[in-house]
Amino acid sequence: MREHIGAALAEVGSGASEEDVNRILSELGSPGAVAEAALAERPTDNGHGISTAPDSPPAGAVATSRRERLLGRWVPPVVAIGLFILGALSLFPMGLLPLAVVVALFIASGLWTPLEKVLGAAVAPIGLASTTFYALTGRFELAPVLGLIALIILFILAIRGGRRAAQHARTVAATTTSGERA
Numbered sequence: 001m002r003e004h005i006g007a008a009l010a011e012v013g014s015g016a017s018e019e020d021v022n023r024i025l026s027e028l029g030s031p032g033a034v035a036e037a038a039l040a041e042r043p044t045d046n047g048h049g050i051s052t053a054p055d056s057p058p059a060g061a062v063a064t065s066r067r068e069r070l071l072g073r074w075v076p077p078v079v080a081i082g083l084f085i086l087g088a089l090s091l092f093p094m095g096l097l098p099l100a101v102v103v104a105l106f107i108a109s110g111l112w113t114p115l116e117k118v119l120g121a122a123v124a125p126i127g128l129a130s131t132t133f134y135a136l137t138g139r140f141e142l143a144p145v146l147g148l149i150a151l152i153i154l155f156i157l158a159i160r161g162g163r164r165a166a167q168h169a170r171t172v173a174a175t176t177t178s179g180e181r182a
Contacts, residue, residue, distance in 0.1 A: 076161030087128035
């Protein structure tokens with residue numbers, strides 16, 4: 001890893017900017033992925049005195065692929081549309097379980113910050129459910145405002161998540177391409 005960073009900085013020259021360093025570090029991948037790759041290369045004792053070979057799949061390989069799948073470009077539209085539709089239906093018991101599944105997907109994905117996760121998991125369904133309640137009963141005059149706020153939050157979350165997913169896809173593609181050249 002140090003060799004890769006050193007070589008990349010040498011290519012940039014002595015005037016490496018913060019942007020250059022960030023680009024080089026993003027090419028390496030997430031810290032968790034770098035650590036898992038380093039651990040996968042080391043032979044380890046499996047607890048029975050038998051050392052595993054570096055080419056055997058690491059114990060965290062399945063978890064890494066799940067984590068990677070939750071960073072895909074498909075996640076932001078599924079979450080935004082799911083929160084919108086199921087948030088509006090969450091007033092009814094039949095909508096609660098599917099909403100819980102979409103919220104779990106949303107929270108498990110690494111595409112959003114903790115604050116965005118709180119806003120998306122709480123404000124959006126509450127605002128949309130209150131709007132549904134208002135549409136059905138005509139009570140709770142604040143509901144249209146909450147519904148509008150919920151729609152704005154979902155729109156922003158979809159855009160931010162989509163940008164982060166696209167950036168992640170570019171980073172993975174660049175890492176894969178540079179790994180094939182090495």
